[in-house]
Amino acid sequence: MARRSPVREDHVSVAPDGDARDRAEAGQGRIKRSPGYVEEVFEVIRADIMSLAIPPDTRISIDDLARRLGVSQTPIREALSMLEAIGLVTKRHFAGYCSAPQLNRRQLDQLYEARLLIEPFAARRAAEQMDDTAMAELVALADAMTPGESRQSYDKFADQDSELHDLIAAGSGNPIIRETLSRLHSHLHIFRLRFHSEVTTEAVNEHADLIAALTSRDPDAAEKAMREHIQRSYARVVPFAGE
Ligand SMILES: [Zn+2]
CATH class of the missing domain: 1.10.10.10 (Winged helix-like DNA-binding domain superfamily/Winged helix DNA-binding domain)
Structure with missing residues (x-):
């Protein structure tokens, strides 16, 4: 309410x-x-x-x-x-x-196309060059993220997820990549489409794979984990997009 x-x-x-x-x-x-x-x-x-x-x-x-x-x-x-x-x-x-209207199917597809271009590359770069302080911050954030049962915790999860993806984009060391991602405001649009705790549980597991790849400084694994996370996120929300 x-x-x-x-x-x-x-x-x-x-x-x-x-x-x-x-x-x-x-x-x-x-x-x-x-x-x-x-x-x-x-x-x-x-x-x-x-x-x-x-x-x-x-x-x-x-x-x-x-x-x-x-x-x-x-x-x-x-x-x-x-x-x-x-x-x-x-x-x-x-x-x-x-x-604003909810995203329609075409807009959602375009949003995810852009994320798939930007974010796996950002994760690869972050694995290579993110500094240890930023990496520790990322790990702490991922640990603090718990699946939301209520709308309020779901809102919090959406904010934390946005921050996690922003930290990785920042970790790429390329401010243009970070800025481009932030202009998509993807989390606002995606999380408005659907409120459900199962979404966040799956995302937490995918984040764990992503963080493991980043902390072991494995660029290939980080890129792959990010790509899979975004593709699975798309599969979760696409049924809720408008025509
Ligand atoms: Zn995420």
Whole structure:
């Protein structure tokens, strides 16, 4: 169920209008808001979109959200534009903000094609040159990932999975590869398609193979494990994609 508690506004110094941040950024402003405040609004709306409490392809009313969360329209607008930047929200003429539609089959295929080009190569490179500190971080993250039974833990798993794939992309040592992968926002789209614990159990086992190959510094095995993980992930979600 979506969280319905009002977002705390007590750590906001002043939020008089939507231009405050622009002025502050331009160096003319006297007003500073806690950056965590818009982030909190963003997280609540993001969770509602990910859990389908806000269904796909549905108009999002700024008034309703402001009322429900007990905040002004300004942070809602800022959060919505952040959500637009990551592809969960679209802005339409005359209709305002809408939740993004679920991926259709063709878009899902394209997303996985791109992942299959980028990520196995990134894993190969990471096996060769990821430093030991980053490798330890990766191992700790993989150990902390547990299959989600509830939606909340599933959300957490989606975030951790995104981070794990990002760490490997970063470990490739090629910032263009990392940036390209992050722009796909693949985890948001994939995890929104399906909520199920069995998905995460299988992924945990595949990650174990991947981490074993990376920590033994075996580029061939790392590339293969990543390719298999992505192919299996595709097989798990494709039945849930739209037409
Ligand atoms: Zn994964």
